[in-house]
Amino acid sequence: MPKRKRILVLRTDRVGDLTLVTPLIESLRLSYPSSFIAALVRNETRAVLDNNPNLNEILIYNPEASVVEQAKVLKEHEFSDALLLYPTRKLAQILFLAGIPNRIGVGTIFYQYLTLMHSVSRKYEPLRHEVEYNLDVGRAIGLERISTVPRIYITDEEREWASSTLSGKGISPGDLIIGINPGSGGSSPNWIPETYFKMSINLLDIPDTKIIILGSREEGEAYRELLKGIVSDRIIPIMGLPLRELISIISQLDLLISSSTGPMHIAAALQRNTVSLFCPMPVCNVTRWGPIGNKASIILPEEGFCNTNCPKDPKLCKLEGISPEKAFDAVWNLIMKPSS
Secondary structure, three states: OOOOOEEEEEOOOOHHHHHOOHHHHHHHHHHOOOOEEEEEEEOOOHHHOOOOOOOOEEEEEOOOOOHHHHHHHHHHHOOOEEEEOOOOHHHHHHHHHOOOOEEEEEOOOHHHHHOOOEEEOOOOOOOOOHHHHHHHHHHOOOOOOOOOOOOOOOOHHHHHHHHHHHHHOOOOOOOEEEEEEOOOOOOOOOOOHHHHHHHHHHHOOOOOEEEEEOOOHHHHHHHHHHHOOOOOOOEEEOOOOOHHHHHHHHOOOOEEEEEOOHHHHHHHHOOOEEEEEOOOOHHHOHHHHOOOOOOEEEEOOOOOHHHHHOOOOOOOOOOOOOOHHHHHHHHHHHHHOOOO
């Protein structure tokens, strides 16, 4: 009888990226139901994996700790396989020193050769979704059953907390709850706060709608300034929430409007509707980074706009080719327009 696998999945970058790893984790559990499966993630993102029934353990990556210290922790777990989805030199060294026999990374990076790591090549033609690229790494250890839908698991208590919190903000059971996440942490092209603000004012034309403004405290400051000139109890800022509480609030939304960022992927993993702003630059391509598993509307700049106005840098792109009116139409068609 073959020895039971002990698998470590590593993803130490952003919330959205980690959310897109959950199909791989579920596929590992489906393919190896009796195996020990753990994930190594940053403390700031671990809430994405809390309560995930496909994991035996969540380990925290400490970027300040030494390679030797972290390798010692992993060595004690006696992992048979390590799937490194976001490769860094330090993580490659940690896995090597931990003595994990089967180590698999992505791409062709020199330090992976130095640490004797197997590598899965990422072929971008034809372009596929990030979920599929993650699954390729799992296929390298023989995945037989595949899930492609991201999932985040929240408890009944968390749902009740979120419902109670929204009720305390004046939201009634019959209200249409639309979330707006105006920030992106610089991870994707995005509207400026003033454009999101105009969008939220437009949404007030939809009857019985309450608009929840999400995001970090820092990202919300500009929005709070804009709200000072508006007298409406239908635009409700709930910013600066810990990640697990943010996830719980998103679970109560009817729809989330955002750029291509972590909350968009969280909403999709919770099967919430999304209207998402995207840029056609290859690095931001919706084919690779779009929401998956939910009812979604993708908005791109007007045809031809980017030919003459593209800044060639995602961090500088303000998505000026997407109007609030176009986004409003997408919201209306997604959740208000009767099905034919």
